[in-house]
Amino acid sequence: GNSVTQMEGPVTLSEEAFLTINCTYTATGYPSLFWYVQYPGEGLQLLLKATKADDKGSNKGFEATYRKETTSFHLEKGSVQVSDSAVYFCALSPNTGRRALTFGSGTRLQVQP
């Protein structure tokens, strides 16, 4: 079946540090890949997506590149802010069969001033 594996958190960084959150996936075919973010007390919201190999999704300074050869979709940001503190979820949607998202376990990011 489909699965998503994320690095365990929490990840604690100082403001303006570089961020990487690792995500790898297992799926048949060519899934679409997503990063969702959950700010404290809120529901999840879509951060970025990529639908085919070598696509780069980007939003709010965050980027992730769909790497088919390593089945990865790592999230990066060059300079984090305190306001980026949240839980980040990697997810996939298969392009055949059941069209429901499969999520990873989430990675909590804490950014200190």
Next chain:
Amino acid sequence: DVKVTQSSRYLVKRTGEKVFLECVQDMDHENMFWYRQDPGLGLRLIYFSYDVKMKEKGDIPEGYSVSREKKERFSLILESASTNQTSMYLCASSPGGEKLFFGSGTQLSVL
């Protein structure tokens, strides 16, 4: 903006009670989903629906049922609540693509 509203932010119920979690979306979306969120496990799909009166089991449907009598409303039902159903429940809707719009969640405690 799309709004997905879950009826309660916090609920406390007793073991054996029948529990209803309500979710309403205001954007005429075809697809609706129920997930539960647990620490270290992420989001797991309970049930989903692609149309009125239609439902499909997700990955962990045991102990749950759903109802979708109207397009905008998708209810999750715990027929006989148990302590292992203590969790955060998230409802989401989608217009048919892959972008989900989530509610802010219901934290259910079963004592």
